[in-house]
Amino acid sequence: MDTAQGKPSAESAVRTLVSYLGEGRAAEAQIPSTQRAFVTVPLDSLRDAMAFLVRDQGFGHLSTITAVDVNEHMEVLYHLSDRTVSLSLRVLVPKDHLVLPSAVDLVPGAVLYEREVHELFGIVFEGHPGLQPLLLPDGWPEGLYPMRKKLSLEQIRGVLADAREAYKARR
Amino acid sequence: MPEKPTKQDDSFIVPIGPQHPALKEFEYFELRVDGEQVLDVSVRLGYNHRGIEKALESRTYSQNLYLVERICGICSHAHTTCYCQAIEQLLNVEIPDRARYIRTLVAELERIHSHLLWLGIAAHEIGFDTLFMYVWADREIVMDLLELISGNRVNYAMNTIGGVTRDVRPAMSDKIMTGIHQLEARARYYKGMCLEEGSVMQRVAGVGILQRQDALDLCAVGPTLRACGVASDLRKDDPYAAYDALSFDVITYDGGDVGSRMLVRIDEVAQSVHIIEQCLQQMPPGSLQVKVPGKVPSGEAVSRVEAPRGELIHYARSNGSDQPERYKVRAPTFANMPALSKMLIGGYIADVPIVIAGIDPCFGCLDRMSFVDVRTGRNWVWSSEQLRRRAQA
Numbered sequence: 001m002d003t004a005q006g007k008p009s010a011e012s013a014v015r016t017l018v019s020y021l022g023e024g025r026a027a028e029a030q031i032p033s034t035q036r037a038f039v040t041v042p043l044d045s046l047r048d049a050m051a052f053l054v055r056d057q058g059f060g061h062l063s064t065i066t067a068v069d070v071n072e073h074m075e076v077l078y079h080l081s082d083r084t085v086s087l088s089l090r091v092l093v094p095k096d097h098l099v100l101p102s103a104v105d106l107v108p109g110a111v112l113y114e115r116e117v118h119e120l121f122g123i124v125f126e127g128h129p130g131l132q133p134l135l136l137p138d139g140w141p142e143g144l145y146p147m148r149k150k151l152s153l154e155q156i157r158g159v160l161a162d163a164r165e166a167y168k169a170r171r
Numbered sequence: 172m173p174e175k176p177t178k179q180d181d182s183f184i185v186p187i188g189p190q191h192p193a194l195k196e197f198e199y200f201e202l203r204v205d206g207e208q209v210l211d212v213s214v215r216l217g218y219n220h221r222g223i224e225k226a227l228e229s230r231t232y233s234q235n236l237y238l239v240e241r242i243c244g245i246c247s248h249a250h251t252t253c254y255c256q257a258i259e260q261l262l263n264v265e266i267p268d269r270a271r272y273i274r275t276l277v278a279e280l281e282r283i284h285s286h287l288l289w290l291g292i293a294a295h296e297i298g299f300d301t302l303f304m305y306v307w308a309d310r311e312i313v314m315d316l317l318e319l320i321s322g323n324r325v326n327y328a329m330n331t332i333g334g335v336t337r338d339v340r341p342a343m344s345d346k347i348m349t350g351i352h353q354l355e356a357r358a359r360y361y362k363g364m365c366l367e368e369g370s371v372m373q374r375v376a377g378v379g380i381l382q383r384q385d386a387l388d389l390c391a392v393g394p395t396l397r398a399c400g401v402a403s404d405l406r407k408d409d410p411y412a413a414y415d416a417l418s419f420d421v422i423t424y425d426g427g428d429v430g431s432r433m434l435v436r437i438d439e440v441a442q443s444v445h446i447i448e449q450c451l452q453q454m455p456p457g458s459l460q461v462k463v464p465g466k467v468p469s470g471e472a473v474s475r476v477e478a479p480r481g482e483l484i485h486y487a488r489s490n491g492s493d494q495p496e497r498y499k500v501r502a503p504t505f506a507n508m509p510a511l512s513k514m515l516i517g518g519y520i521a522d523v524p525i526v527i528a529g530i531d532p533c534f535g536c537l538d539r540m541s542f543v544d545v546r547t548g549r550n551w552v553w554s555s556e557q558l559r560r561r562a563q564a
Contacts, residue, residue: 063484064501083408086473109390135217
């Protein structure tokens with residue numbers, strides 16, 4: 001969407017996306033303002049919806065990816081932008097199968113955001129070039145994801161203290 | 172007889188980083204080099220990862236204001252502006268007009284400060300320490316103005332949920348005007364110096380090239396993106412505070428190199444001066460803040476701010492209590508990391524310091540460089556001083 005052609009509109013972006021996805025794959029949308037939208041799509045429509053927004057609708061800028069730990073699901077939000085409108089594309093990922101297709105082929109700039117979400121929440125992005133640790137310290141145990149709700153600050157402090165001890169012992 | 176090394180084996184791994192005790196960000200770059208040329212880059216961040224997002228979930232909204240202020244020492248106002256906007260959206264409150272102007276005014280002073288700080292550092296990286304001294308002397312002018320307004324040289328604590336904490340009194344206006352006009356004149360002088368003093372442009376023109384399409388694909392932000400000819404600036408694209416009522420230009424250059432990034436920032440200082448002038452002239456009288464409740468109704472909000480280094484985005488999720496359910500922060504330096512790797516590939520080791528500095532990160536990583544010869548296992552360490560000397564040779 002070109003800003004020069006008129007006012008930015010989250011509503012028209014959402015309308016276009018919903019009609020593209022069609023009846024069978026209903027998306028749920030909230031539009032809090034003219035430049036903000038949140039659209040929830042089913043997991044199997046994520047690639048399609050993102051490809052449409054990125055390639056055809058000018059939403060090529062991925063601001064970041066946010067994961068939220070909610071009970072039995074992980075919510076993952078892709079904050080896409082056409083510069084003026086920030087459209088957050090949301091999927092719910094079941095906790096017993098935390099796998100999403102990587103978006104790196106559609107948006108190369110997703111590379112570090114997916115690494116971050118993988119490291120802190122334990123979501124696997126299939127097709128990502130390498131989900132190595134990015135932010136957590138050396139000695140952080142594999143398979144422990146600090147941003148999950150069930151891991152408390154006290155537990156995290158304990159893990160960090162253990163990692164420090166192990167590091168000292170190695171020296 | 173040992174086998175002849177393959178082409179792959181001719182390459183060296185050059186680890187850069189991660190520690191620098193004095194600067195605020197730690198990064199680790201692993202460069203694969205063939206001779207002097209960089210073939211590939213991998214990044215390891217997080218040496219200064221403080222778990223702020225987790226900490227934000229266990230504090231109240233008003234406590235978080237102080238934590239958010241301390242995410243960054245240079246653009247603390249950008250973070251609190253972004254945070255307050257997110258929470259104000261959730262609360263559905265409108266802040267007073269005067270508060271919008273004060274937020275804008277402080278944001279632009281902060282931008283001037285950040286850009287001057289960067290220019291000094293860039294000058295230092297290319298071995299032009301006279302320019303570094305000059306610029307940092309001028310930086311005192313803007314720090315004095317920030318102290319005059321907020322009482323602090325850093326971490327201004329001007330924002331609060333629902334408005335601002337301090338007024339910009341009419342008595343301050345003259346001092347601010349004098350200061351910013353001094354700064355404008357200095358910016359003009361530095362621009363002339365960068366363009367006319369051959370040793371500057373020789374060192375930055377054509378260095379650390381980022382193609383326009385790569386910048387867009389890799390989701391680069393801020394001056395890094397604008398130096399690739401993309402007129403992207405949230406102050407225009409997604410206006411907040413008082414920006415929709417002010418006139419200013421979005422500065423672009425299309426060299427895609429460190430030189431263009433330098434010129435974008437210098438020109439932006441002049442635009443910031445222009446914005447501050449308008450703020451002082453147009454600022455309406457009135458209250459500074461509205462009272463807000465401690466508990467925030469359930470909801471979610473995305474807030475974006477054009478920080479000195481580019482797009483800053485916060486995402487807030489509330490659950491009806493006085494603490495957020497989730498709070499996400501993505502600062503501009505993180506967004507520019509993939510683009511930075513791209514700039515380094517194909518360049519020379521000697522250009523690594525100025526290219527890394529070119530995106531305006533906190534390049535604490537450069538203090539200690541360890542060079543490992545993968546064939547012999549021999550490794551040695553270069554200090555930033557040696558590197559800089561090498562860069563200037």
